Amino acid sequence: MPTSDQPATEASTTDSLVRLVIRQPDDWHVHLRDGELLKAVVNHTARQFARAIVMPNLDPPVTTMAAAEAYRGRIRSAVAPGLAFTPLMTAYLSDEIDPAEIERGFTSGVFTAAKLYPAHATTNSAHGVTDVTRIYPVLERMQRLGMPLLLHGEVTDRHVDIFDREAAFIDRVLTKIIAAFPALRIVLEHITTEEAVRFVEAAGPNLGATITPHHLVINRNAMFEGGIRPHLYCLPVAKRERHRLALRHAATSGNPKFFLGTDSAPHAVGEKESACGCAGIFNAPVALETYAAVFEEEGTLDRLEGFAAEHGPRFYGLPLNAGRVVIERTAWRVPQAIVAADTRIMPFQAGAELAWRYKGSLEEAGRAEHE
Numbered sequence: 001m002p003t004s005d006q007p008a009t010e011a012s013t014t015d016s017l018v019r020l021v022i023r024q025p026d027d028w029h030v031h032l033r034d035g036e037l038l039k040a041v042v043n044h045t046a047r048q049f050a051r052a053i054v055m056p057n058l059d060p061p062v063t064t065m066a067a068a069e070a071y072r073g074r075i076r077s078a079v080a081p082g083l084a085f086t087p088l089m090t091a092y093l094s095d096e097i098d099p100a101e102i103e104r105g106f107t108s109g110v111f112t113a114a115k116l117y118p119a120h121a122t123t124n125s126a127h128g129v130t131d132v133t134r135i136y137p138v139l140e141r142m143q144r145l146g147m148p149l150l151l152h153g154e155v156t157d158r159h160v161d162i163f164d165r166e167a168a169f170i171d172r173v174l175t176k177i178i179a180a181f182p183a184l185r186i187v188l189e190h191i192t193t194e195e196a197v198r199f200v201e202a203a204g205p206n207l208g209a210t211i212t213p214h215h216l217v218i219n220r221n222a223m224f225e226g227g228i229r230p231h232l233y234c235l236p237v238a239k240r241e242r243h244r245l246a247l248r249h250a251a252t253s254g255n256p257k258f259f260l261g262t263d264s265a266p267h268a269v270g271e272k273e274s275a276c277g278c279a280g281i282f283n284a285p286v287a288l289e290t291y292a293a294v295f296e297e298e299g300t301l302d303r304l305e306g307f308a309a310e311h312g313p314r315f316y317g318l319p320l321n322a323g324r325v326v327i328e329r330t331a332w333r334v335p336q337a338i339v340a341a342d343t344r345i346m347p348f349q350a351g352a353e354l355a356w357r358y359k360g361s362l363e364e365a366g367r368a369e370h371e
């Protein structure tokens with residue numbers, strides 16, 4: 001029986017392993033939405049993760065400290081009683097953003113980081129940044145404060161092929177930001193390419209990257225298997241197999257620059273199954289289960305804890321979580337849809353049978369066993 005003062009991971013890759021106990025993870029990139037959708041999705045994240053970096057791409061976007069505080073309040077009230085969950089708020093950078101507001105938000109503990117969406121790159125990014133040099137005064141201030149910059153790393157140039165937009169962003173924008181602000185802490189979010197992996201590996205310690213569960217599992221063929229699969233469409237779009245393999249290698253390598261960020265991005269089924277379907281994959285209900293399967297397949301279950309619970313907080317300079325959670329080898333079937341109020345949302349891997357199941361905190365899992 002593991003206790004919390006034993007080494008946290010009692011994982012091995014033998015067939016006999018039935019139960020994985022790891023430090024409670026955090027999600028360093030999630031969309032919790034607002035209103036009814038927030039209520040429908042937030043507990044899928046809050047039951048697995050102690051903290052989460054909450055994306056600010058609401059409509060209208062979260063650009064002020066007051067808006068972030070109000071949103072944080074709505075998130076907290078939607079979290080089920082008994083779940084200890086800390087939303088870490090982010091500021092949405094726009095051409096007009098006031099550096100003083102970002103600084104106030106960060107020093108008062110409301111903003112943990114700020115997010116750069118190139119204008120029109122993805123969902124609710126219309127108010128994003130049109131040219132990164134326009135926000136140099138903010139980046140200057142963030143560098144001085146030690147406030148992390150989070151990037152949706154895709155160029156929006158329509159002449160660049162959609163599958164090349166991340167690599168082009170690295171060449172054209174990221175290198176420029178790093179050269180201008182060498183001490184700025186930067187997270188390249190939801191990386192999807194071998195180029196991103198190589199770039200992050202080669203860069204200094206101020207650059208990290210998050211990796212989603214879905215980009216570890218699907219390549220671009222999955223979007224077209226037997227017909228168009230709108231629920232597997234997200235941005236950055238999944239790439240060729242060699243990129244997926246590079247991501248799996250990076251995530252499971254033990255390199256502290258890579259850490260967990262689900263990019264769980266729910267949209268109502270009707271918004272996905274449409275002539276112009278929204279980008280985003282809702283993976284919160286199967287997040288840890290999916291990562292655990294990947295780490296097992298790669299023979300690296302002993303590194304899951306680092307990726308899921310240690311590299312992220314260390315990059316952000318935050319304490320590690322004290323609690324432990326249990327993931328068990330128990331086959332279960334993912335529901336076809338999550339239904340809440342009037343909204344249906346389809347989870348990643350809907351209808352599939354998964355090998356691992358998240359069982360809750362060590363205490364909860366122990367209680368359930370004795371009932």
Ligand SMILES: NC(=O)N[C@@H](CC(=O)O)C(=O)O
Pocket residue numbers: 031057122123124152233234235236263265266279280281
């Ligand atoms: N990942 C996505 O495909 N969509 C995200 C936006 C984002 O993270 O780019 C969303 O908010 O729906």
Ligand SMILES: [Zn+2]
Pocket residue numbers: 122152153189190235236
């Ligand atoms: Zn994004």
Ligand SMILES: [Zn+2]
Pocket residue numbers: 029030031055190263265
């Ligand atoms: Zn996202």
